[in-house]
Each structure stands twice: as C-alpha cells, then as structure tokens.
Amino acid sequence: xxxxxxxxxxxxxxxxxxxxxxxxxxxxxxxxxxxxxxxxxxxxxxxxxxxxxxxxxxxxxxxxxxxxxxxxxxxxxxxxxxxxxxxxxxxxxxxxxxxxxxxxxxxxxxxxxxxxxxxxxxxxxxxxxxxxxxxxxxxxxxxxxxxxxxxxxxxxxxxxxxxxxxxxxxxxxxxxxxxxxxxxxxxxxxxxxxxxxxxxxxxxxxxxxxxxxxxxxxxxxxxxxxxxxxxxxxxxxxxxxxxxxxxxxxxxxxxxxxxxxxxxxxxxxxxxxxxxxxxxxxxxxxxxxxxxxxxxxxxxxxxxxxxxxxxxxxxxxxxxxxxxxxxxxxxxxxxxxxxxxxxxxxxxxxxxxxxxxxxxxxxxxxxxxxxxxxxxxxxxxxxxxxxxxxxxxxxxxxxxxxxxxxxxxxxxxxxxxxxxxxxxxxxxxx
Numbered sequence: 001x002x003x004x005x006x007x008x009x010x011x012x013x014x015x016x017x018x019x020x021x022x023x024x025x026x027x028x029x030x031x032x033x034x035x036x037x038x039x040x041x042x043x044x045x046x047x048x049x050x051x052x053x054x055x056x057x058x059x060x061x062x063x064x065x066x067x068x069x070x071x072x073x074x075x076x077x078x079x080x081x082x083x084x085x086x087x088x089x090x091x092x093x094x095x096x097x098x099x100x101x102x103x104x105x106x107x108x109x110x111x112x113x114x115x116x117x118x119x120x121x122x123x124x125x126x127x128x129x130x131x132x133x134x135x136x137x138x139x140x141x142x143x144x145x146x147x148x149x150x151x152x153x154x155x156x157x158x159x160x161x162x163x164x165x166x167x168x169x170x171x172x173x174x175x176x177x178x179x180x181x182x183x184x185x186x187x188x189x190x191x192x193x194x195x196x197x198x199x200x201x202x203x204x205x206x207x208x209x210x211x212x213x214x215x216x217x218x219x220x221x222x223x224x225x226x227x228x229x230x231x232x233x234x235x236x237x238x239x240x241x242x243x244x245x246x247x248x249x250x251x252x253x254x255x256x257x258x259x260x261x262x263x264x265x266x267x268x269x270x271x272x273x274x275x276x277x278x279x280x281x282x283x284x285x286x287x288x289x290x291x292x293x294x295x296x297x298x299x300x301x302x303x304x305x306x307x308x309x310x311x312x313x314x315x316x317x318x319x320x321x322x323x324x325x326x327x328x329x330x331x332x333x334x335x336x337x338x339x340x341x342x343x344x345x346x347x348x349x350x351x352x353x354x355x356x357x358x359x360x361x362x363x364x365x366x367x368x369x370x371x372x373x374x375x376x377x378x379x380x381x382x383x384x385x386x387x388x389x390x391x392x393x394x395x396x397x398x399x400x401x402x403x404x405x406x407x408x409x410x411x412x413x414x415x416x417x418x419x420x421x422x423x424x425x426x427x428x429x430x
Contacts, residue, residue, distance in 0.1 A: 014079035138201035162196035188395035215252035223276030278304035303358035324372035343407030368421030
C-alpha cells in the first residue's frame with residue numbers, strides 16, 4: 001500500500017505540473033523566458049534533463065534503498081516527455097534533431113528500468129531484449145535509411161502510444177515489486193509494446209497514400225479472425241480483435257483525407273466495416289444468445305447493411321448534414337453494444353438489446369463522429385493515454401479471463417461516447 005501511495009503522489013505531482021506548464025507556455029512572458037533560457041527549457045534540453053533524471057532514478061531504485069525517491073524522479077521524467085512537445089509546438093522550436101532526439105531519450109528513459117525488472121524476475125528477459133532490439137533498429141538503422149530518402153523519422157501515433165505504455169509498465173513493475181498480490185500482466189503489456197514498436201517502424205517505410213488502404217485491410221482481417229475465434233468459442237479474444245479493427249477503422253478515413261488513397265479504398269473500407277462490425281458481432285451473438293439468437297443476428301446484420309448503404313448512397317452526399325455528424329448510431333458503436341451485452345446479458349434480454357441497437361442504427365438520431373469531432377477536441381496527452389489504457393485493458397482481460405468486467409467496460413465506453421458526443425453536438429449547435 002505504501003508503494004501505491006508513492007506512485008499516486010508522483011503521478012499527481014507530475015500531472016499537475018504538466019497541465020500548469022501547458023497553460024503557462026501559451027503566455028508570451030513564459031515564451032520569452034524559454035527563449036532566454038534555452039539551455040534549460042529548449043525541447044532538446046528537456047530531453048537531456050529527463051534522460052539524466054531517469055538515469056539517477058534507475059541507480060537509486062536498483063542499487064540503493066531510496067526506491068520511493070526513484071519512483072518520483074522517474075515519473076517526473078516520464079511527464080517531461082510531454083512537456084518537451086508542448087514547448088516545441090507552442091514556441092515553434094520543432095527541429096529534425098528534435099525528431100530524432102525525442103524518441104531516443106524515450107528509449108534511454110524506459111528501457112534500462114525494464115531490463116532491470118527483467119533481471120529481477122518480474123518481466124520476461126527474452127521479451128525485453130526483443131523490445132530493445134526493435135527499438136534500436138528503428139532508432140538507428142531505420143532512421144538512417146529514411147534520412148537517405150529525405151523522409152522524416154518523427155514518431156508516429158504507434159510509437160507515442162507505445163512510449164506511454166512503456167512508461168506505465170515501469171511504474172507497474174515497481175508496484176508489483178513490493179506487492180506480489182497485484183495481478184501480474186507485465187508480460188502481456190510487454191507484448192503490446194512489441195506490437196506497437198514493430199508497427200511504428202514498419203509504417204515509417206510505407207508511402208502515405210497506402211496508409212488508409214492498409215488500415216482498412218487490417219480491419220477486414222480483424223473481422224475474419226474474429227469469426228474464426230468465435231467459431232472455436234474464444235469470445236473474449238474475438239471481441240478484442242473486433243475492437244482492434246475499430247481502432248484501424250478510426251484512422252483509415254483520416255489517413256485518406258490527409259494523405260489521399262487509392263480508388264479501391266472506399267470499397268475496401270465498406271467491406272471491412274460490414275465484416276468486422278456486422279458479420280463478426282452477429283456471429284458472437286448467435287453463439288452466446290441461445291437457440292433463437294440466429295434470428296436476431298440476421299436482424300442485426302440487416303441493420304448494419306442498411307446503415308452502411310444509407311451512408312454511402314445518401315448521407316455522404318447530403319450538404320445539410322454537418323461534417324462529422326452521423327444519421328443513426330454508427331455501426332462500430334452498435335457492434336460494441338451487442339458485443340458487450342453478449343458477455344454479460346442473459347439470452348432473452350440480449351435480443352431486446354439487439355433490437356434497440358438496430359433501431360438506433362437505422363434511426364435519424366444524430367451522433368457525433370468519434371474521430372472527427374470527439375477525438376479532435378480531446379487533448380493529445382489524453383488521447384495517447386486513452387490508447388495506452390485500451391491496450392492495458394486487453395492485457396488484463398487476456399490474463400484474468402474476466403469476461404464480465406470486460407463486458408461492463410465495453411458498454412461503459414459506449415455510454416461515454418454517446419454522452420460526450422451529444423454534449424459536443426449540443427455545444428456546436430449553441
């Protein structure tokens with residue numbers, strides 16, 4: 001309990017400092033101070049400072065008895081990873097050196113303690129060294145190749161979310177070190193870091209115009225994989241795969257708008273959505289909803305098909321519908337409702353939930369687009385933290401196999417989406 005209090009104290013101090021600094025750096029007086037003290041507050045200088053702090057924290061934790069102080073120092077060093085970006089953006093101090101230095105300092109901050117915890121028996125030594133190999137391959141060899149073609153090697157969203165998870169994993173290992181009763185999901189989180197680190201490197205080499213099609217293809221394969229997993233009764237894993245497909249779907253449209261795409265992109269996106277958010281959830285429902293569930297599964301599939309066809313044939317061409325506003329509940333959100341209910345709701349009540357979900361999807365009630373409205377108004381640190389939180393929830397479910405908690409979390413996330421979306425739409429209308 002003492003270790004948990006130390007971690008909460010460190011997180012509270014660090015988070016408070018981050019939001020205080022984020023407000024102050026927008027003021028001219030603070031910007032003038034930064035320019036006159038660049039040795040201290042230039043983004044690259046902050047990178048050096050946080051790496052030095054992490055080194056001190058590493059030494060104090062593994063070679064002295066001052067572990068509480070080490071946790072506070074490391075947590076503050078992790079918070080500074082967001083501070084340097086705030087300074088760079090608000091003071092126009094973004095540089096090619098900074099694009100290389102920032103992820104390098106991230107690695108020097110979280111990889112040494114992860115190795116320390118691995119050799120202390122808390123994490124898998126093999127997995128940690130695999131992460132080290134991928135990280136430094138991406139930092140040195142991959143970036144050198146990219147620089148040869150004059151392509152930026154700046155961290156992408158995969159890398160940023162991975163860094164947050166790695167920072168959190170270090171703190172989690174410190175908690176686990178003194179509290180063996182805590183459920184150990186360290187290696188599962190580490191696997192998520194490996195996947196994200198690999199994706200971060202791979203996507204740097206892919207031409208931008210293919211981003212949207214690749215994400216749609218990944219969404220499609222998530223749907224197919226979920227169908228296979230459902231067939232073998234692995235419902236929680238199937239739902240996790242479907243949610244991963246939703247994450248891919250969240251960004252394919254934005255990538256198409258930002259970087260363009262191929263002429264097959266829109267068709268691929270629609271097919272992927274129908275498989276991942278129509279067929280796959282319906283199959284989960286059929287397998288978990290009792291002898292007559294196939295009838296309601298068919299109704300759900302018909303609702304998703306109608307929803308997608310109406311969007312392509314009508315809503316997409318309407319000029320009176322505000323950008324980022326859907327007529328009817330989006331099919332990804334509808335899929336989450338029936339999937340969460342499939343885990344915790346009895347058979348006959350599941351049918352009621354399904355019919356209500358289909359009714360919302362085919363209705364003309366307006367819902368906010370998560371990516372274009374909610375996500376754009378979400379602070380960047382909150383977005384990356386939420387992405388890291390999703391991966392940690394996946395790791396927890398895979399470790400504990402607590403499907404009831406997973407179902408509640410899914411339904412709660414849909415409620416948060418609906419409430420926040422309706423509130424934002426109301427604010428825009430006002």
